Amino acid sequence: MVEAAPETVVPPAPRPLPGKIAVPLALAAGLTQLLAFPRYDLWWLAPVSVALLAAAVHRRRALAGAGLGLLAGLVFFGPLLEWTNLHTGMLPWILLFVAESLFVALLGAAAAYASPLVDRHRWTWPLLTGLLWVGQEAARDRLPFGGFPWGRLAFSQGDAPTLRFASLGGAPLVTFVVALAGGLLVAAVWRRRGLPSVLLGAGAVATTVVGFLVPVGGGAGQQPVRVAIVQGNVPRLGLDFNAQRRAVLENHVTGTVELAGRVATGQERKPDLVIWPENSSDVDPFLDPEAAAAITRAADSIQAPILVGAVLRGPGENEVRNAGVVWLPGQGADESRMYVKQHPVPFAEYIPLRNIARMVSKEVDRVRSDFVAGDKPGVLDMGAATIGDVICFEVAYDGIVRDTVTAGGGILAVQTNNATFDESEARQQLAMVRLRAVEHGRDSLMASTVGVSGFVTSDGAVHQETGFNTPGVVVAELTPRATRTLATQLGYWPEMVLSGLAVAALVATAVIRRRRPVPGTPGGAGADPAPLASAPPHTASTPADEGDGSRTEAG
Structure with a gap:
């Protein structure tokens, strides 16, 4: 009697952090980002905020990532934009900070969706994090009605060495560097295999400190x-x-x-x-x-x-x-x-859709x-x-x-x-x-x-x-x-290239997701290179124990 060849069984997908941990992380992400901005000026908390949100949404469904991103956005934008309600009432302020928070929700959804790319190629996590933050800000700076760029990561770096990167690539490059440092931090905390955590953490610090080496100043000028x-x-x-x-x-x-x-x-x-x-x-x-x-x-x-x-x-x-x-x-x-x-402020210096806006708040008639x-x-x-x-x-x-x-x-x-x-x-x-x-x-x-x-x-x-x-x-x-400066000469190119790479990363994720086998079925394209014969087929592993697997928990 000929024995059948044993099947290669794909182990269960790695799981995200439990909700009871992810929700506080998202709330902490919003709070630490707020503290990075004036009046608090704790600029070094900006990468920490990025890392907290990245950890919260990793390996979740896109909808769950959006929900966590929304929580972080509300905690951040609500207090940051509180000055808008001093003389116009609560409703316009609420509408503004909720609208801004929706872009952070999009960011959370995109980061969650891209989890398979991170798990297959873990070195991409810091880069992906930086790219997605630039893409999110690029959209928020333009939509709707010309956008509202308040609260960009770059604007929290007034006292930081990372501010100097602005001379090379403007605000988009500063945001990318800050978010890249955050991605290195989350990779350092999450990951045990591959590069030692201490090296990833040192990379996050080095990414920030290297800003001191970037020359700034306008060079020779005219008569003062x-x-x-x-x-x-x-x-x-x-x-x-x-x-x-x-x-x-x-x-x-x-x-x-x-x-x-x-x-x-x-x-x-x-x-x-x-x-x-x-x-x-x-x-x-x-x-x-x-x-x-x-x-x-x-x-x-x-x-x-x-x-x-x-x-x-x-x-x-x-x-x-x-x-x-x-x-x-x-x-x-x-x-x-x-x-x-050139850019009057919508709903402050002019009223788009005035009749509809009046139904929301009669304060529009002040304009x-x-x-x-x-x-x-x-x-x-x-x-x-x-x-x-x-x-x-x-x-x-x-x-x-x-x-x-x-x-x-x-x-x-x-x-x-x-x-x-x-x-x-x-x-x-x-x-x-x-x-x-x-x-x-x-x-x-x-x-x-x-x-x-x-x-x-x-x-x-x-x-x-x-x-x-x-x-x-x-x-x-x-x-x-x-x-x-180089930033002046390059113009829109740094933001266009970084945002384009963010889109490319999401397309690559879509390809990985299509090729990924269903957990518990014989291995195929996208499966681990070798079966985990010694591991119980249904034992859930913790994030700290995961290597560079190609599958993620979708829920």
């Missing part, structure tokens, strides 16, 4: 110029700052005139140019003679051009523009030197006139220097800032109005200015109505930072530059 920021403050914080627009304008005039007085008495050197913040003149100076006269008085007193943040009526009925206007001493406004904000977008980069000749003007939230958008630099901006000026928010929002925005300064090798500044204002040199360091909800005038020397 003295720049003054006037932070006039507002009588009251809140949405009704518009009702105080005459007082706000007068505050900025007064601050400039007082600076001129200090110059006249020799207490301060005369600035070459002055920057006022967004909304420093919500009275249209082209239509209101009193507003024009007040700004002219300020410019004539200081004898330097002023970049005025103004709200201008038109071009159509119920339309306005958010603009930076150069005001010259002895001449007044130069309409040829004006920048109109009586829709802001019209400009179509040119903010490059303004102010005599002593060419300023690259960026208004408020535009600093979060890679393309707008880059276009401003490539069009000739020698110094970046971010005009903003934080009177409707709080100090945490201002500090989150200042962190973005720091990244942009390094990314493009430009000395930069942020001028706010209420703070925080300050100067940022091309190495990302902050100087003469003002307080919040207080008037202030600060003056510093900045160096205009025309050089371009």
